[in-house]
Amino acid sequence: MSFSAFLFYVLAAILLVSAVRVVSARQPVHAALSLVLAFFTMAALWITLGAEFLGLALVVIYVGAVMVLFLFVLMMLDVRQTDQTPRWKRHLMPSLLVGAVMLAEIVLLIVKGVKTKAALPENATSMENTRELGKLLFEDYLYPLELVAVLLLVGMIAAIVLTYRQSRFVKRQEPAEQIAVNRDDRLRVVSMPAETETEDAPVHSLERSPEKTGGH
Amino acid sequence: MPGLEPTLTHYLLLAAALLVISVVGIIANRRNVLVLLMAVELVLLSANLNFVAFSAYFDDLSGQVMTMFVLATAAVESAVGLALLILLFRRRGNVAVQTLDVMKG
Amino acid sequence: MMLALIPLLPLFAALFAGFFGRRAPRDWSHWVCCAAVGFSFILSAFVLYEVAFLWPSLGTQSENVTLYTWLDLGSTKLTIGFLIDPLSALMMVVVTLVSFLVHVYTIGYMKDDPGYARFFSYIAFFTFSMLMLVMSDNFLQMFFGWEGVGLASYLLIGFWYTRPSATKAGMKAFLMNRVGDFGFIVGIGLLFAVLGTLNFAEIFARVDELQGLDVSLWPGLEWSLLTVACICLFIGAMGKSAQVPLHTWLPDSMEGPTPISALIHAATMVTAGIFMVARMSPVFEGSDTALSFMIIIGATTAISMALLGLVQNDIKRVVAYSTLSQLGYMTVALGASAYSAAIFHLMTHAFFKALLFLAAGSVIIALHHEQDLRKMGGLRHRMPITYWTALIGAWALAGLPPFSGFFSKEPIIEAARFAEVTGHAYAYWALTLGVFLTACYTFRMIFLAFHGAPRYGEASHGKHKSHKASHKEQHAAHHEPPKESPKVVTIPLIVLAICSVLAGILFATPVLFGDYFGTAIRGDYVAHPAMAILHAEWHGVISYLLHAFLTPPLWLALAGIATAWYFTLSAPTAAGKLAHMLGAVYGVLKNHFYIDALYERVIVRGTHSLSLWFVRGGERFWSEGVLVQGTARLVQWAAQSLRYLQTGYLYHYAFAMALGLVVLMTWWGMK
Numbered sequence: 008m009s010f011s012a013f014l015f016y017v018l019a020a021i022l023l024v025s026a027v028r029v030v031s032a033r034q035p036v037h038a039a040l041s042l043v044l045a046f047f048t049m050a051a052l053w054i055t056l057g058a059e060f061l062g063l064a065l066v067v068i069y070v071g072a073v074m075v076l077f078l079f080v081l082m083m084l085d086v087r088q089t090d091q092t093p094r095w096k097r098h099l100m101p102s103l104l105v106g107a108v109m110l111a112e113i114v115l116l117i118v119k120g121v122k123t124k125a126a127l128p129e130n131a132t133s134m135e136n137t138r139e140l141g142k143l144l145f146e147d148y149l150y151p152l153e154l155v156a157v158l159l160l161v162g163m164i165a166a167i168v169l170t171y172r173q174s175r176f177v178k179r180q181e182p183a184e185q186i187a188v189n190r191d192d193r194l195r196v197v198s199m200p201a202e203t204e205t206e207d208a209p210v211h212s213l214e215r216s217p218e219k220t221g222g223h
Numbered sequence: 224m225p226g227l228e229p230t231l232t233h234y235l236l237l238a239a240a241l242l243v244i245s246v247v248g249i250i251a252n253r254r255n256v257l258v259l260l261m262a263v264e265l266v267l268l269s270a271n272l273n274f275v276a277f278s279a280y281f282d283d284l285s286g287q288v289m290t291m292f293v294l295a296t297a298a299v300e301s302a303v304g305l306a307l308l309i310l311l312f313r314r315r316g317n318v319a320v321q322t323l324d325v326m327k328g
Numbered sequence: 329m330m331l332a333l334i335p336l337l338p339l340f341a342a343l344f345a346g347f348f349g350r351r352a353p354r355d356w357s358h359w360v361c362c363a364a365v366g367f368s369f370i371l372s373a374f375v376l377y378e379v380a381f382l383w384p385s386l387g388t389q390s391e392n393v394t395l396y397t398w399l400d401l402g403s404t405k406l407t408i409g410f411l412i413d414p415l416s417a418l419m420m421v422v423v424t425l426v427s428f429l430v431h432v433y434t435i436g437y438m439k440d441d442p443g444y445a446r447f448f449s450y451i452a453f454f455t456f457s458m459l460m461l462v463m464s465d466n467f468l469q470m471f472f473g474w475e476g477v478g479l480a481s482y483l484l485i486g487f488w489y490t491r492p493s494a495t496k497a498g499m500k501a502f503l504m505n506r507v508g509d510f511g512f513i514v515g516i517g518l519l520f521a522v523l524g525t526l527n528f529a530e531i532f533a534r535v536d537e538l539q540g541l542d543v544s545l546w547p548g549l550e551w552s553l554l555t556v557a558c559i560c561l562f563i564g565a566m567g568k569s570a571q572v573p574l575h576t577w578l579p580d581s582m583e584g585p586t587p588i589s590a591l592i593h594a595a596t597m598v599t600a601g602i603f604m605v606a607r608m609s610p611v612f613e614g615s616d617t618a619l620s621f622m623i624i625i626g627a628t629t630a631i632s633m634a635l636l637g638l639v640q641n642d643i644k645r646v647v648a649y650s651t652l653s654q655l656g657y658m659t660v661a662l663g664a665s666a667y668s669a670a671i672f673h674l675m676t677h678a679f680f681k682a683l684l685f686l687a688a689g690s691v692i693i694a695l696h697h698e699q700d701l702r703k704m705g706g707l708r709h710r711m712p713i714t715y716w717t718a719l720i721g722a723w724a725l726a727g728l729p730p731f732s733g734f735f736s737k738e739p740i741i742e743a744a745r746f747a748e749v750t751g752h753a754y755a756y757w758a759l760t761l762g763v764f765l766t767a768c769y770t771f772r773m774i775f776l777a778f779h780g781a782p783r784y785g786e787a788s789h790g791k792h793k794s795h796k797a798s799h800k801e802q803h804a805a806h807h808e809p810p811k812e813s814p815k816v817v818t819i820p821l822i823v824l825a826i827c828s829v830l831a832g833i834l835f836a837t838p839v840l841f842g843d844y845f846g847t848a849i850r851g852d853y854v855a856h857p858a859m860a861i862l863h864a865e866w867h868g869v870i871s872y873l874l875h876a877f878l879t880p881p882l883w884l885a886l887a888g889i890a891t892a893w894y895f896t897l898s899a900p901t902a903a904g905k906l907a908h909m910l911g912a913v914y915g916v917l918k919n920h921f922y923i924d925a926l927y928e929r930v931i932v933r934g935t936h937s938l939s940l941w942f943v944r945g946g947e948r949f950w951s952e953g954v955l956v957q958g959t960a961r962l963v964q965w966a967a968q969s970l971r972y973l974q975t976g977y978l979y980h981y982a983f984a985m986a987l988g989l990v991v992l993m994t995w996w997g998m999k
Contacts, residue, residue, distance in 0.1 A: 117239065
């Protein structure tokens, strides 16, 4: 067994164990950290497959950004796992059963479907990988790339809009409203007939009049 | 049966195992939506592993480009998912999956 | 294009009168309608002139004008087109002429009616439909016209829609016609199913293909397809032309205004059935069974309806029953393969029957809507023009030489005698007896209305049917003696009287025995030799007139007149005594052979109880209980059961998705 094969088995074992830990950890933080481990392992696996740019990108993006986001959220939420329910209850069995059947079928499909016995090539051209990927990405897949960029932007805006809470205590100017004001909003000119003396004009009518006489 | 040297089959089987683990996690998880999101990340990761393995097998970098796209999309998904999660927490005070039964018929 | 104008002018006039007539000045309606129909008559006359005088030299037999293809089904094309041949040209002239005269007459008759414009709209529409019917070159267009005239008839019978009896009569006419129309459309469908075409010319050309084909009415009973088709078509004709037993609507249709009775229920529409059979003569010739069916039905109608005519006291009903009887004559002529005789009788009948109806209408107006013969009498001196024209009409109807009825009725009787289909002997005797009865009831009407002492003064005051005049005016008018109707009424009478006198003498030779019809009517003169025998015996009009004195019908007619004179003028009480003596027979006649009662008992009540059964069993239980509410309950039950599936829990949905994934993978794995 070559070193790369050995490496593969070790990494695969770590990956599977960490994956199991992700879904079965009692504390979400443990799950998140297991996921970080899984990402790391996956990055290593990819590098053995010659996709070192992707492996590094996975570490940077996922471990560096996404998982940190997860952890932040975890802390923000302050979820206390009171955990009255037993961890695995009766619903675990059907889940495992479905999982087993699914696994069996996929394994069957793969074993029956994939005929090749050739070992995957080692990472021969490590420098070339990144360059070639860049070429491909910015030449052949330029438009999909732009689309993904826009998708990221949309996702960012969506996340901000969803979670943004306007504080009630902030006072701020509204320049748009200030500019859009016109004369009639500020000043009302009232046309009034000249007051004439009538004998039994009710006195209280004068008392009500400031509304009429006074403009704003 | 595959031999000891890691071939395409090995990688595919590994991805399948990863997929099944995360799917079981999605189904069985009753407590935390956050863990659910993590399991979804794992599902996407297993798909990415397939892409990369095929890319190496066919010596064609298009698979890796796809992986890039999937990664980006997954990042967006987790960002929006976490935002929703925060909204959910604000509204209900917890994120337990088993209490989310507003849609019950 | 000129041809298209003939039906379209009345249509436009109808639309004008219908939509704008109420708002426009009153006389616009009649000017527009009369002008349109009059112009259409002139065009038709021109067509007839062309057909009769120009075509023989050119050798043209018929002209098929296709205006418009409105449905193209690949092998089948449905078109609007005109088949112009001597038959349709003649019918066009008859229809437009009578219609024009009735339009003119209506100006006077309906003068005070609030529905003036509506009436003109309807009769112009009727003219349009009838022209579409007679001019059509295919079955579908003919059916359109057929239904159009039925609709016009319905609208006009129920014209005074505030009278329950009028609306009921309209419904009755419509429903009875539906029975006939069902037969008609089944017949059309049969021919279409076998030949794949609705065009007359193509059907006639391929009629031989039908020979020998059988159709299974029900398992074990095979009939010749031609016979079934012909009988179905003839059932349509029976409905439209009011043959026994589908005749009961026609007497009731007299609820409509008199001009309508003249135009639709005497002169034109009811002859549509006769026309249709004549048009289909090549098809009918192929089936002896259908011919004999027709001859028997026709003869039965002719004799039974004439008997009923004897006991009627309503002047319009007498004329209505005479119409029925005369339609029976025409049907016998069709059954005897004497198509030209049928058409000729149709034409002369249109003239003299329209004349009689209009004369009756004239009397009715003069007596302020009094229709009872027993309250008339002595009008001879008061209304000389009406009297003389009515008398001419009566002579023509009775078949006295040299009036037109003689020339058309005699050949029919002779044809029945010489025909060889089953039932011809019955038809011959029935028709001969019918001559006596016809003369008898016709002159009974004439004598009662115009001769003797006036009885209209005695009329009770409560029974007026006048609509416009207030009670006071009626009262005043009642004491004025009846006077002659205005010119718009009398001129149509005079024109029709002239036609009734001259049509026979002038047209008998060419239409009956000449080659006027050419190939438009194709009799099989070898198998059905009646017309050929008549033709061989024909030596011109004069000798035919002289010959009449040697045959029984003339003497029977004279005897009928004498009988009528005896019972009405000479010994008025004798009729009552006779009725008393023959109480049972009189009762049967008074009740129209109980046919109406039978329909009421069996069909109306039967339908009613069947409907009730369907309401209870079908509607309440099945439709409402099982289908409507059952569906609702089923959905409710299903929803109640299925709602437990929607738990709202994310993991249940995820589980379902995973399960679905497994199923899909299994599916693909199996493949």
